[in-house]
Amino acid sequence: MNQIYEVGILAAVGVFGAVIGSFMLAQVWRLRAWQLRQLAEDELTDLERKEKQQLESVYGKKRTVRSDRSVCLSCGHQLAWYDLIPVCSWLWLRGKCRYCKAPIGKAEFTAEVGLAAAYVLTTLLLLGQAHTLGWALWPSLLLVLAGEALLLGLFVFDCRWYLLPDRLVFPFAGLGLGYALVHWAHSGWQLSTLWSGIVAIGILSGLYYALYLFSKGAWVGLGDVKLGLGLALFLPDWRLAFLALFAANLLGTLIFAPLQLFGKLPRGQQVPFGPLLIAGFLLVFWGQFAILAFLQQNFVLF
Numbered sequence: 064m065n066q067i068y069e070v071g072i073l074a075a076v077g078v079f080g081a082v083i084g085s086f087m088l089a090q091v092w093r094l095r096a097w098q099l100r101q102l103a104e105d106e107l108t109d110l111e112r113k114e115k116q117q118l119e120s121v122y123g124k125k126r127t128v129r130s131d132r133s134v135c136l137s138c139g140h141q142l143a144w145y146d147l148i149p150v151c152s153w154l155w156l157r158g159k160c161r162y163c164k165a166p167i168g169k170a171e172f173t174a175e176v177g178l179a180a181a182y183v184l185t186t187l188l189l190l191g192q193a194h195t196l197g198w199a200l201w202p203s204l205l206l207v208l209a210g211e212a213l214l215l216g217l218f219v220f221d222c223r224w225y226l227l228p229d230r231l232v233f234p235f236a237g238l239g240l241g242y243a244l245v246h247w248a249h250s251g252w253q254l255s256t257l258w259s260g261i262v263a264i265g266i267l268s269g270l271y272y273a274l275y276l277f278s279k280g281a282w283v284g285l286g287d288v289k290l291g292l293g294l295a296l297f298l299p300d301w302r303l304a305f306l307a308l309f310a311a312n313l314l315g316t317l318i319f320a321p322l323q324l325f326g327k328l329p330r331g332q333q334v335p336f337g338p339l340l341i342a343g344f345l346l347v348f349w350g351q352f353a354i355l356a357f358l359q360q361n362f363v364l365f
Contacts, residue, residue: 069190073183076208080182081149084175087216089133092118094220094230137165149175174215181211181345188349199249206242207348210235210297214341217290221337227286232293239296246299256299263304267291267340270308287336294344302358303347311336311343 099107099115107115117136133142140162146152153172160167189196189204196203213235221227243260250256268291274283298304315336322328347354 072190073186076186077179077183078149080179080208081175083182083212084178084215085147085149085171087178087212088171088174088219091216091219092136094216094228095224098226098228135160135163135165135167138163150179170219174219178211178215182208184349185211188352192352196249199245202245203242206238206245207297210238210242210293211345213238214345218338218341221286221335225284225333225335227284227290227337229289232286232289236289236293236296239293243296243299259301260296260299262301263295263298264292266301266304266308267295267298283336287340290337290340294340298344298348298351300351300355303351303354306354307340307343307347309343310346311339314342315339 096115096118099111099118102111104112133147134140135142137160140160146156146161150172153167153175156167158167158169158172159165185207186204189200189207193200213231216231217227217235220231247253247256247260268288271283271291272288275285275288294307295304298307315334318339319328319334323330328334
């Protein structure tokens with residue numbers, strides 16, 4: 064592929080990723096406001112009731128997720144287009160609202176830069192395999208980029224509220240199914256590819272479902288089970304699924320064990336596992352071609 068053409072694609076994908084990152088973070092707040100509106104007053108905790116009042120004061124009581132306009136979460140002022148330029152607006156305004164000067168927070172900036180980087184890395188990875196992927200390159204790329212946008216929303220949602228909403232999980236699983244079908248078709252509909260994908264689902268979703276049943280939801284939530292299904296469909300190879308699960312648990316140990324050791328994380332406190340699954344998945348997905356090549360060269364059984 065022409066180098067100038069490739070650089071142009073990567074630049075366009077990076078800008079697009081920043082735009083989608085900004086959009087997805089706004090959708091997270093809108094979805095949370097919608098969730099809280101579905102609950103009766105007696106079902107809300109004190110914290111949720113306060114959060115609902117704050118979001119209603121900003122978004123209103125009857126707006127839908129699709130009809131909302133972007134507003135400042137502090138003063139409720141509707142934002143102009145020049146307030147919403149990804150990355151640039153945040154830097155220009157120094158992380159503060161143009162109208163009330165309240166801090167915007169780093170989540171918006173991080174989401175925009177993070178998804179832009181993820182989009183560029185994913186595109187670079189798949190373009191590097193253009194000769195191997197053939198016709199499956201562009202369908203695979205589009206499905207993965209759409210999936211990463213939803214993963215951003217799920218990552219933020221689980222970190223903040225310990226929830227993986229179906230409105231994000233199910234579309235992600237649908238994209239994963241499309242990706243798995245493209246992968247299977249590209250393999251020539253080989254039965255071994257199908258079985259490997261089924262085992263991958265068993266590893267990333269089945270194991271969590273067993274833990275969910277055994278612990279009655281105390282150890283993992285049903286959202287983790289559904290997320291695992293979508294992730295497995297994007298990793299239709301049981302070896303990659305196993306490594307993603309291992310990476311997620313390793314990250315969890317490295318992050319939360321020291322926090323517990325030094326008393327920063329009380330025993331029994333809820334820990335969001337969705338972000339760890341997502342991080343483990345991304346590490347393995349981005350390294351999948353190198354991983355599979357290494358396994359095939361050094362481990363005959365794999």
